[in-house]
Amino acid sequence: MIDERFDAIVVGAGMAGNAAALTLARRGLKVLQLERGEYSGSKNVQGAILYSDMLEKLVPDFREDAPLERHLVEQRFWMMDDNSHTGLHYRSDDFNEERPNRYTIIRAQFDKWFSKKVQEAGATVLCETTVTELLQDARGKVIGVRTDRKNGQVAADVVVLAEGVSGLLGTRAGLRDRPPPDKVALAVKEMHFLPSETIEARFNLRGDEGAVIEAVGTISHGMTGMGFIYSNKESISLGIGCLVSDFEKSGETPYGLLEKFKQHPSVRPLIEGSEVKEYSAHLIPEGGYKAVPQLYGDGWVMVGDAAQLNNAIHREGSNLAMTSGRLAAEAIFQVKSRRDPMTKENLALYKKMLDDSFVMKDLKKYKDMPELLHIQSQNFFLTYPQLVSKAMSNFVRVDGTPKAEKEKKTFRSFIQARSWSGLFGDAFKLARAWR
Amino acid sequence: MSDAPKAPAPAGRAAAKKELPEHLKAYKHVWTFVEQERGQVHPVSWELLGAGRELANKLRVDLAAVVVGEPGEATQAVVREAFCYGADLVYLVADDLLKDYRNESYTKALTDLVNVYKPEILMLGATTLGRDLAGSVATTLLTGLTADCTELDVDAEGSLAATRPTFGGSLLCTIFTLNYRPQMATVRPRVMPMPERVEKPLGRVIEHPLGLVEDDIITKVLSFLPDRDSSKSNLAYADVVVAGGLGLGSPENFQLVRQLASVIGAEYGCSRPLVQKGWVTSDRQIGQTGKTIRPKLYIAAGISGAIQHRVGVEGADYILAINTDKNAPIFDFAHLGVITDAVRLLPALTEAFRKRLSPNQRDRLAS
Amino acid sequence: MHIVVCMKQVPDSAQIRVHPVTNTIMRQGVPTIINPYDLFAIEEALRLRQQYGGEVTILTMGPPSAEDSLRKALSFGADRAVLLTDRFFAGADTLATTYALATAIRKIGAEFGPPDIVFTGKQTIDGDTAQVGPGVAKRLGLLQLTYVSHINSVDLENRMIEVERRAEGGVQTLRSKLPCLIAILEGVNEIRIGSLTDALKAARAEVVKWSAQDAGVEDITKCGLRGSPTIVKKVFAPKPRAEKAELLELGEQPGEALIEELFKRRPKLESELEKLSRGY
Numbered sequence A: 001m002i003d004e005r006f007d008a009i010v011v012g013a014g015m016a017g018n019a020a021a022l023t024l025a026r027r028g029l030k031v032l033q034l035e036r037g038e039y040s041g042s043k044n045v046q047g048a049i050l051y052s053d054m055l056e057k058l059v060p061d062f063r064e065d066a067p068l069e070r071h072l073v074e075q076r077f078w079m080m081d082d083n084s085h086t087g088l089h090y091r092s093d094d095f096n097e098e099r100p101n102r103y104t105i106i107r108a109q110f111d112k113w114f115s116k117k118v119q120e121a122g123a124t125v126l127c128e129t130t131v132t133e134l135l136q137d138a139r140g141k142v143i144g145v146r147t148d149r150k151n152g153q154v155a156a157d158v159v160v161l162a163e164g165v166s167g168l169l170g171t172r173a174g175l176r177d178r179p180p181p182d183k184v185a186l187a188v189k190e191m192h193f194l195p196s197e198t199i200e201a202r203f204n205l206r207g208d209e210g211a212v213i214e215a216v217g218t219i220s221h222g223m224t225g226m227g228f229i230y231s232n233k234e235s236i237s238l239g240i241g242c243l244v245s246d247f248e249k250s251g252e253t254p255y256g257l258l259e260k261f262k263q264h265p266s267v268r269p270l271i272e273g274s275e276v277k278e279y280s281a282h283l284i285p286e287g288g289y290k291a292v293p294q295l296y297g298d299g300w301v302m303v304g305d306a307a308q309l310n311n312a313i314h315r316e317g318s319n320l321a322m323t324s325g326r327l328a329a330e331a332i333f334q335v336k337s338r339r340d341p342m343t344k345e346n347l348a349l350y351k352k353m354l355d356d357s358f359v360m361k362d363l364k365k366y367k368d369m370p371e372l373l374h375i376q377s378q379n380f381f382l383t384y385p386q387l388v389s390k391a392m393s394n395f396v397r398v399d400g401t402p403k404a405e406k407e408k409k410t411f412r413s414f415i416q417a418r419s420w421s422g423l424f425g426d427a428f429k430l431a432r433a434w435r
Numbered sequence B: 001m002s003d004a005p006k007a008p009a010p011a012g013r014a015a016a017k018k019e020l021p022e023h024l025k026a027y028k029h030v031w032t033f034v035e036q037e038r039g040q041v042h043p044v045s046w047e048l049l050g051a052g053r054e055l056a057n058k059l060r061v062d063l064a065a066v067v068v069g070e071p072g073e074a075t076q077a078v079v080r081e082a083f084c085y086g087a088d089l090v091y092l093v094a095d096d097l098l099k100d101y102r103n104e105s106y107t108k109a110l111t112d113l114v115n116v117y118k119p120e121i122l123m124l125g126a127t128t129l130g131r132d133l134a135g136s137v138a139t140t141l142l143t144g145l146t147a148d149c150t151e152l153d154v155d156a157e158g159s160l161a162a163t164r165p166t167f168g169g170s171l172l173c174t175i176f177t178l179n180y181r182p183q184m185a186t187v188r189p190r191v192m193p194m195p196e197r198v199e200k201p202l203g204r205v206i207e208h209p210l211g212l213v214e215d216d217i218i219t220k221v222l223s224f225l226p227d228r229d230s231s232k233s234n235l236a237y238a239d240v241v242v243a244g245g246l247g248l249g250s251p252e253n254f255q256l257v258r259q260l261a262s263v264i265g266a267e268y269g270c271s272r273p274l275v276q277k278g279w280v281t282s283d284r285q286i287g288q289t290g291k292t293i294r295p296k297l298y299i300a301a302g303i304s305g306a307i308q309h310r311v312g313v314e315g316a317d318y319i320l321a322i323n324t325d326k327n328a329p330i331f332d333f334a335h336l337g338v339i340t341d342a343v344r345l346l347p348a349l350t351e352a353f354r355k356r357l358s359p360n361q362r363d364r365l366a367s
Numbered sequence C: 001m002h003i004v005v006c007m008k009q010v011p012d013s014a015q016i017r018v019h020p021v022t023n024t025i026m027r028q029g030v031p032t033i034i035n036p037y038d039l040f041a042i043e044e045a046l047r048l049r050q051q052y053g054g055e056v057t058i059l060t061m062g063p064p065s066a067e068d069s070l071r072k073a074l075s076f077g078a079d080r081a082v083l084l085t086d087r088f089f090a091g092a093d094t095l096a097t098t099y100a101l102a103t104a105i106r107k108i109g110a111e112f113g114p115p116d117i118v119f120t121g122k123q124t125i126d127g128d129t130a131q132v133g134p135g136v137a138k139r140l141g142l143l144q145l146t147y148v149s150h151i152n153s154v155d156l157e158n159r160m161i162e163v164e165r166r167a168e169g170g171v172q173t174l175r176s177k178l179p180c181l182i183a184i185l186e187g188v189n190e191i192r193i194g195s196l197t198d199a200l201k202a203a204r205a206e207v208v209k210w211s212a213q214d215a216g217v218e219d220i221t222k223c224g225l226r227g228s229p230t231i232v233k234k235v236f237a238p239k240p241r242a243e244k245a246e247l248l249e250l251g252e253q254p255g256e257a258l259i260e261e262l263f264k265r266r267p268k269l270e271s272e273l274e275k276l277s278r279g280y
């Protein structure tokens, strides 16, 4: 154990870890942040969507120097079958506002910037330092960490576990279970580099405007999953994710799906002629509210993906991560300023704050959604997309069939594929899960 | 240019090519440094004489070879050879202190020659010796030096246009040394073609003293241990080269490359990732950061043909590429292509060659 | 003993992309790294310090962002990092670079004690000239030992050093004097992982930042673009070969078929290969 001790150790320099470390340091605590990667974000190659509101709470003027790619003016939802897609597009010039609400970012760069802020706030940030173990005293209280560096043990009053979805440390220390395969999705992603002009032309954008496409349908071969395409400045982030358990069952490979997604006639033209630079696989917690583990204990709190805080339906993670990190830090600060010990009882404050925030409220709202989509995946990700495409094709194709007949045909096809009760049932369940 | 990637100089400055300062007008003629150790001339020297010939013709000036070494028959032989490879005259510094290469003595010899006889262009091989020497000579003379050139030419005003890879080989850039003389450049072995050797009589030889005694030279050579030939591959100068890349999938499969090579008496090589993976030793790497080759036949199996690899093989007379991906960039510069699994084709090819070529193959392989 | 290591922060050239149309560099998000060749220099310096005691100073000329790389160098256990940064240095070629570095090394000598050894890497992956080392040596009047594969011994009393140097076609063993400049060969050692204490020290260390003036540069015209005799006039993409490869369909006996087609197109090759295969 090195002599120097810290008020708090933050494990991980992702969204959650950085938010926590930043807040703690700003509050004047002596913070040590440990990151496995070469720098904050180096292990996080995915392009992502950033939600301004949560970041403003941490860095109000982030727009001045943060590496933002494009602000989003258009959102597209696609229901795909093998060679067509039915789209719902929402585009509004209102998004070209003074302080835009959503941006595309490249995590590797954004996290690096975020980490600089953390350092400026006074936290000590060590990269290329992997925490191998939580140090616990006889009564199981977490008292510090062991790292992979020479004489690498260091003590602190509290350890913030922001280690991401893998959550190895928490699992090893028995603070949480490894999430079951039907509660995590495996997402694979590529970066396709293109000149910015090309991207703007293909997505119909001006200047720093950006667009996002989210797609469900036969691309996931009936598994619970979704594809996504984000437009960055000089690149396109493109990927697809499905529940790990589905991959196990179906024997499909993530990369195979991605290849198929890229070959889809609706997708191929968007990335044609691009240079692929990064290929990354990453897990996303999908269990939702019911999968959230114990979030605090003697000498530790758990934030972000490590705590399964991820809204699969809206595919929001980083903002839950940022918020949970910030609230955990605030809780720790309050306990500290009351000169109370970092016990389970005292740290319960964090959970309370989280419950009162949008984080838990949102997760609660959708608590039944993950199961529904999972159990019914065949219908939601295979049958319906196909039916919808058929319907659309029927609707737009002019072939001399009387319209009335067309409608009957479409209608019948739905009933055949899915019984009346089935149809209504799904609609009903979906609606309820949404409430 | 240590600061490459460096943006092209603002047009203003690049264009601002004022009259050459008076004291530099005197600098004339093209020089190439002949690299020799113990009478062994590095072939790059003759390649440079070939390139120098063209520059000298364009500038209508003389082509001189600079020979530095210990007095005696070996060095004299080198001087004679220099004429056969096209030198109009030879500058010779012969001194016992020059037996082994040492930076101090060689730098003195070369800088003195330049200061006295004033060449406008000075070329050296980008070898360990040449790079060591060129760097200190250029700094002593406070002039520009362009490393690892792949192309040398003179522009309308008669300035040296030296082209070299930049940005990790993804681009080329052309570099000028304006308003300084001599214009210095190093060129890697095999980048320039080997000129025809034509028997010629001894021409004009200008001897120059070294002007050093052993005590002036601080660095002493305690010993020289020549490479065991086995450890030294003759890749750069081989007539036929067979190379494999990541596409082969495993170190075991790379044996297929070695087998084909041994059957047709070729040298074997590889792309960089195989070196990085430790499948093959680094002296076998072909490309920008490896060896440049100019064989009569180059067979590339499972190599995509990235630009950094390409620059190392473009000098080959004929390139045969085996690759499963018909869009692989290697087909942009290969002459003949087969779209198939190299792991399957290579053994078939080896076998076929073995049958076709001299029968005593089998024994050679057995032994 | 005081060792100065010249280290450069370079763009990770593996990640550099070229704009397909304009042939300009798409810099966005190209990460910077410590020039891989320089890691061997740093490690060698740290090993010498272990053996003979003393201090290791890391010197970089580069943009302010190069501080990251210097901090990383400190986390390996170096004692001090100096960043030479000034717009006057921008666009330097090797000659201008060696002027700036040599000036800074003199200043380092004055401030923190004269160096016994200055290390450089063999070359950079961006400049890739291997000239800066020799240049710095020349400007400082240091003895120059390049392509050094092993340091046999350092004799501080008599100011002597003995090294092995990779020469053309063999290995020289050289004896020379301190102070000297060593350009170390790649692959001769493996960079260490610093201890937690080293890492903590690095994270908090003050990186010494010098402008041209701070470093004691007298003649600004010797720096950067202005101090560079070489001028990059144009940057362009290699032109593709006129025609693409002719693609073959091989039948039942691919080996034989391929040889046929090959010799059909290059008749001379047959006799060549005949000769070679016989081993001459």
Ligand SMILES: Cc1cc2nc3c(=O)[nH]c(=O)nc-3n(C[C@H](O)[C@H](O)[C@H](O)COP(=O)(O)OP(=O)(O)OC[C@H]3O[C@@H](n4cnc5c(N)ncnc54)[C@H](O)[C@@H]3O)c2cc1C
Pocket: A011, A012, A013, A014, A015, A016, A017, A018, A034, A035, A036, A037, A040, A041, A043, A044, A046, A047, A048, A049, A050, A129, A130, A131, A132, A162, A163, A164, A165, A169, A187, A188, A189, A239, A282, A283, A284, A303, A304, A305, A306, A310, A315, A316, A317, A318, A319, A320, A321
């Ligand atoms: C393909 C993909 C796309 C996504 N898109 C979006 C999106 O558009 N919008 C959105 O809001 N969210 C998105 N998410 C989710 C979002 O990325 C995560 O929710 C968010 O990154 C969680 O942050 P975190 O800090 O909890 O974990 P992470 O960001 O994963 O950070 C964990 C950090 O801890 C480090 N670490 C782990 N173990 C150790 C250890 N033992 N020692 C030291 N360091 C360690 C890791 O290196 C890592 O840097 C996406 C996720 C994926 C996979």
Ligand SMILES: Cc1cc2nc3c(=O)[nH]c(=O)nc-3n(C[C@H](O)[C@H](O)[C@H](O)COP(=O)(O)OP(=O)(O)OC[C@H]3O[C@@H](n4cnc5c(N)ncnc54)[C@H](O)[C@@H]3O)c2cc1C
Pocket: B168, B169, B244, B245, B246, B247, B248, B270, B271, B272, B273, B285, B286, B287, B288, B289, B290, B291, B301, B302, B303, B304, B305, B306, B307, B308, B309, B312, B322, B323, B324, B325, B328, B340, B341, B342, B343, C013, C014, C015, C125
């Ligand atoms: C600064 C710098 C310097 C570099 N210097 C060099 C250098 O000197 N030399 C060098 O080679 N590289 C160099 N590189 C690396 C270079 O950029 C490429 O990464 C490298 O050449 C790729 O090697 P490869 O073709 O073997 O592998 P890949 O690019 O992965 O290509 C593998 C190829 O094999 C094909 N293939 C797959 N399976 C089979 C099969 N069964 N049968 C046949 N074909 C198959 C694939 O279609 C693919 O085209 C350098 C890079 C940088 C950044």
Ligand SMILES: Nc1ncnc2c1ncn2[C@@H]1O[C@H](COP(=O)(O)O)[C@@H](O)[C@H]1O
Pocket: B001, B002, B003, C006, C007, C008, C009, C035, C037, C038, C041, C059, C060, C061, C062, C094, C097, C101, C119, C120, C121, C122, C123, C124, C125, C126, C127, C128, C129, C130, C131, C132, C133
């Ligand atoms: N800007 C720089 N700052 C510090 N050291 C440098 C710089 N440029 C080059 N060097 C050193 O000089 C060596 C050779 O560089 P180069 O001549 O660019 O191949 C490198 O390995 C570094 O050690």
